[in-house]
Amino acid sequence: MPFPQQGRLDITTEFGKMMVHPNEICVIQRGIRFSVALPDGPSRGYICEVFNGAWVIPDLGPIGANGLANPRDFQTPVAAFAHEDEKPFRIINKYGGRLFVAQQNHTPFDVVAWHGNYAPFKYNLALFNTINSVSFDHIDPSIFTVLTCKSEKPGTAIADFVIFPPRWSVQENTFRPPYFHRNCMSEFMGLIHGTYEAKQGGFVPGGASLHSMMTPHGPDAPTFEKASTEELKPMYIAKGTQAFMFESSMQLQPTHWAVETSGKVQEDYYKAWQGLKSNFNPNWKPASQQ
């Protein structure tokens, strides 16, 4: 599942072509030949590759027959074919974790027609039907699941793709941002555009954060302060923003490039929480008992 954060992707596959803009995602299944052109010049984005299962719409449970990412909004290519026969083509294959290259003198995109449902597709995140609490409590981010790649263990995803789209926030008597927690999923977070609501500083489009499973985390100190004191009126949040999360039940290991070569690790990330204080007073009593 590759998707751009900046610059359109023009993807050619054996099933046809897809134009993928920022704020769209696409899924190309295992074994499909594809090439990517960058009509807008340099691009960057995010990719999540899963080694088992398939990306599907989550079962909706009590949400009912419609909601979240609706099936009718997914788009599959119209069949197309190329017919260039002379120049050599290089096919790069990933097998057993390694890349192999083959050369052939005809295009792999010479498929004229197809039927079936094992085909690439794309989806515009702006079409997501967002659901959340309209009473109280901060709901688990699973309620923002666009696609999930299930494991054989019911309820435990190999990966979930979750977004934090523009939406109304109306909960009462509630600490509205993600509360401080530690959970059983690795959370890899990115930002396509805008400003993520629980990190008021330092999380820029194209960046990423990784909170490994069972590592405590939560909003930074200014966000905590604001959310604890402001009046809770209906508020339209994340306007112009699209943050997302890959959640996985796997333990993720950053590459050497990410940790060392890139020079992009924020060494002082932990300081976002330094300003938080213990607010519990063991001697507090309800007024009636004082």
Added chain:
Amino acid sequence: MPFPQQGRLDITTEFGKMMVHPNEICVIQRGIRFSVALPDGPSRGYICEVFNGAWVIPDLGPIGANGLANPRDFQTPVAAFAHEDEKPFRIINKYGGRLFVAQQNHTPFDVVAWHGNYAPFKYNLALFNTINSVSFDHIDPSIFTVLTCKSEKPGTAIADFVIFPPRWSVQENTFRPPYFHRNCMSEFMGLIHGTYEAKQGGFVPGGASLHSMMTPHGPDAPTFEKASTEELKPMYIAKGTQAFMFESSMQLQPTHWAVETSGKVQEDYYKAWQGLKSNFNPNWKPASQQ
């Protein structure tokens, strides 16, 4: 599942006692002896008896670990016992659709202690964590499910107990009331207090409506008119109201008492929809094509 619409129920069971107020519901499982006292004088309410399965919290699916009716808000009686030995007691039993009476000279409520999880419970509907669209679209009422009694067929309930509680309504570009529909469930609706949002006239607390499966229905004409034209701002709806629905995959048959004896059938119910007009113009074109 009996619950009062007016007047508290003081229920004695072999497991202990429960006070059930209006806006609370309770579940007494098959085979449990119980008696009901009415401390507030005459009472009335609603009962749904299921002949298979058990009332349970629905699986939450993408809603996650918490939401809708939270397990910690259900209350089970503290063990209690009676010790009256002399006066005769009448035990009324339902078996094979008929009622049988037995007389015994000791109270059935002489159970001193118990353990296990087959025990009656009650729940306060005001504690329901309501979830709904915070973007667009009217979500299926299954999202308001408090308890469900599953059949052996996944996704097909013998009965669902659904409520329409006070909540924020914020959907944009949406016809917010229940749209006109016909569906595979029988919908028995009642009102505990307040005014139901899709029937502006004629639906009083203690009343009931039944829309049999595959019978088309929807909001009345004034509701349609208002919802089609008013500005869509965040609105807190159903304040002071608690409508509910028993939805069942069964075809329900009203009793002779309900249809004839009671004299309560609203013969002109269908007129609520007479004012609706066909609004489709087959000759309409987008401005750009005119």
Added chain:
Amino acid sequence: MPFPQQGRLDITTEFGKMMVHPNEICVIQRGIRFSVALPDGPSRGYICEVFNGAWVIPDLGPIGANGLANPRDFQTPVAAFAHEDEKPFRIINKYGGRLFVAQQNHTPFDVVAWHGNYAPFKYNLALFNTINSVSFDHIDPSIFTVLTCKSEKPGTAIADFVIFPPRWSVQENTFRPPYFHRNCMSEFMGLIHGTYEAKQGGFVPGGASLHSMMTPHGPDAPTFEKASTEELKPMYIAKGTQAFMFESSMQLQPTHWAVETSGKVQEDYYKAWQGLKSNFNPNWKPASQQ
């Protein structure tokens, strides 16, 4: 699931229109309004109504990804609408086993567009991909399943719709017609056109036979004689013939009309088997032991 044996059906539904010719079948799901016109004059055919579940393509098991009735050959109506507003329309509804009539002054076929997958469809039986033994043995007729309506009990259908289409018959060392058997399904058989291979006399297009569950049956005496003695070469059978079977795990009860009023019961049907003889000789020994 109605389908004609003679004369086309022009079916109007809320989802659009379907022309259903002989040798095509169609499925109209519960709750859908429809009307049928007969452009070819008098028509007759067969209907199977199921009261639970839905008609679906069977799981293919080892047959793999394609085979039997292929999904791409099913056709769903293009949305269409009517706009007649003045004359009264009668809507006939079946509920709880009885028919109810309502009158309304607008057409029910005024649905302009739709999405989803609960929609009527039709299928041309000539497109069926027939699979069978290419070595030896007579395979269970389940291998000819076009559609199945599953019960909650895996492997036990409420009803299967099975056909005996034109096909190659090549088994060796095999009694090729349906062998004599007694089984756990009720077999309702009909004939759309041609001559059914296991009943050389007396089974005419538009007719029907019912072999109730656990009632022994098999080919008639001439068929037995022929199949026991003829040379087993590849043979193209059922050319120009389309017999079918509704198989059900239910015990079926013919109506009074079928058994009495119609005057169509073949009282001497059992005589088809009278010519069969016991061929077992308990004193027979292999040549080597004589």
Added chain:
Amino acid sequence: MPFPQQGRLDITTEFGKMMVHPNEICVIQRGIRFSVALPDGPSRGYICEVFNGAWVIPDLGPIGANGLANPRDFQTPVAAFAHEDEKPFRIINKYGGRLFVAQQNHTPFDVVAWHGNYAPFKYNLALFNTINSVSFDHIDPSIFTVLTCKSEKPGTAIADFVIFPPRWSVQENTFRPPYFHRNCMSEFMGLIHGTYEAKQGGFVPGGASLHSMMTPHGPDAPTFEKASTEELKPMYIAKGTQAFMFESSMQLQPTHWAVETSGKVQEDYYKAWQGLKSNFNPNWKPASQQ
């Protein structure tokens, strides 16, 4: 699952003895002691060892109660025992991917009787009941599955054992050989005797081919030419031939011995497809449109 391609295997197990001839297969489960004698002199064959699950007959789906490998044709040893007490015996154990040797002074084959169903068995491939299309289309090779070793993921086998036995081929309007494809299973193919139908040259008994998952393959050029032009009459194919395939959802890695030491890799295997030409003409139109 070891089986010989040449020379009988006389296998002794704790459960008794099995004679396994070419064209028979046998399964010896994990943890069972066995020894193999070669009464016909040098032998060779194929082995597939699975590290999870067990080899079982596939679920038949619509094929019904009988078909493919029938349960009654599998043979389990009659209990037998040895009673040699003096000479030392070497027991070779595989554990954690390594081999361990122990020496003991009594035979491991001193088991006198047994009951249960965890026992070795053998099967004669000539008894396979072959099923295939008797109308049109090339059916997936899963229809030739003799045994499968299921993973926990429904429909995804750790390994399938599939054969291409002698059978009638009768499909019409069909390219009858395996079409060109790329799929999600690794295909390890071998030949017990005869000539495989889709590779007219170069595939000899005792040889093997491996088409890794998602690697395109299909018949060689002469096979393509012949199958595209010959008249489609009933044909008895694979007479005197037994090709087989181990299909696995795993990525297989050939040993160093196979790729290097053996000197048996066919470096020019890819040339089988060099003669194939692009036959698609984008300018072609149906006669009616010219």
Added chain:
Amino acid sequence: MPFPQQGRLDITTEFGKMMVHPNEICVIQRGIRFSVALPDGPSRGYICEVFNGAWVIPDLGPIGANGLANPRDFQTPVAAFAHEDEKPFRIINKYGGRLFVAQQNHTPFDVVAWHGNYAPFKYNLALFNTINSVSFDHIDPSIFTVLTCKSEKPGTAIADFVIFPPRWSVQENTFRPPYFHRNCMSEFMGLIHGTYEAKQGGFVPGGASLHSMMTPHGPDAPTFEKASTEELKPMYIAKGTQAFMFESSMQLQPTHWAVETSGKVQEDYYKAWQGLKSNFNPNWKPASQQ
């Protein structure tokens, strides 16, 4: 599932013959022709007919691979055939709850050989491997399940066949007889020979008791007294006794014959419990608190 309480049954089926002695049971599946001869003169016994599902050995759960009724102790007939051709035979069929009779001039028992696993079987109850508490507590009678007929609802049997065989009783600190209870199954109990342990008077071989679901019951007063006071040493109980129980999740309705015509109803059955007294003293305190 018929079985004799007195007098052997000689059963002829299409699959062969079974001699069923008292303390043996047999199962004859739906659709199988059978006749019963009584070589010992008048016989009587018990029959349980189920209208869905099949009698199978229960899943053993933590009991492991062996235990309760072991598969190897079930006996299936050896194929046998009859060859009488002249005299008329009457076949009685049950269909839709009614009996039908047909006459034919050849025996239905002319089946010469068969294969498959849908065949009648018998089982000797003396071979049952009895498991129970060897520490404390009275275990649910499900631990004595010989055969179960499952419904589609996991854990809810259409019927269980349960026995109370001769066995060691060793629990400490326990009221060893069945305690007083009310449960979700109808309990139909019978006695093949001996004296049932929880009813010291009045339960004779060939008799039966029915405790409908949710009806409280338990041991009679003398049994209660004895079990509450005697020393708890290892005791071999039910020697020479075989009581059994059909448990069903259905509500059973005795026939008119059973309740009225037979004159066998024990009107004073309820008196078995009249001697029981309330033993709870609400004022009791542990010695340390007095």
Added chain:
Amino acid sequence: MPFPQQGRLDITTEFGKMMVHPNEICVIQRGIRFSVALPDGPSRGYICEVFNGAWVIPDLGPIGANGLANPRDFQTPVAAFAHEDEKPFRIINKYGGRLFVAQQNHTPFDVVAWHGNYAPFKYNLALFNTINSVSFDHIDPSIFTVLTCKSEKPGTAIADFVIFPPRWSVQENTFRPPYFHRNCMSEFMGLIHGTYEAKQGGFVPGGASLHSMMTPHGPDAPTFEKASTEELKPMYIAKGTQAFMFESSMQLQPTHWAVETSGKVQEDYYKAWQGLKSNFNPNWKPASQQ
């Protein structure tokens, strides 16, 4: 799942505190912070860490609603909190098989209240309700399962925790100790106190044995001799003893420390079986045939 064999463990967790005595076990789930104090001085014990799934009570199957480890005997901490703010705390984390250390200036045990069911618990093994054969045969040790950690493969545990508690042994016509066997689980055995019944010498409290999967084992020679000849009366066994077993479907690999550094491997362990003799006489006949 850590538990002491000697010396109490005082465990502090974020959910509260647990005192775990010898003969008690506790489970601390993934991701929970904890520290262990040793109030009795040096301690030792056993730990089983699983990397998938969770320790749960096994499904009881035919055992019914109660039995083995009863839910009501498991104890979960009462919420507690610490409030030390100044001294640095070291948090040791295991991630990806490696240990990481972090330092923080506030206690991790500052959680004031909690709800949910993902919480540590302890269980006293003396409360185990032991079930076993009360007729004949040695039952699989799965019947002694306290807790199981299921894999995705039904019936195949990642690990089972099994105990051999004090209990009555009453089987007749049975070799009562664990018979000689080889099985599909790795058996890691330990002893908390007392003397294990099938190893009369050499198995001391705090010790451990490992019988890898498919490695034959059984009682030592003196145990075999005694169990083969002694009279089979009811016997109370394992008095004052608590042996246990971790059974796993995984192949276990002892650490270098266990095999080499510790110097504790019993090199002559195999000699326990050297005294066993072959007792089978192939020439033996029943008296009636001599």
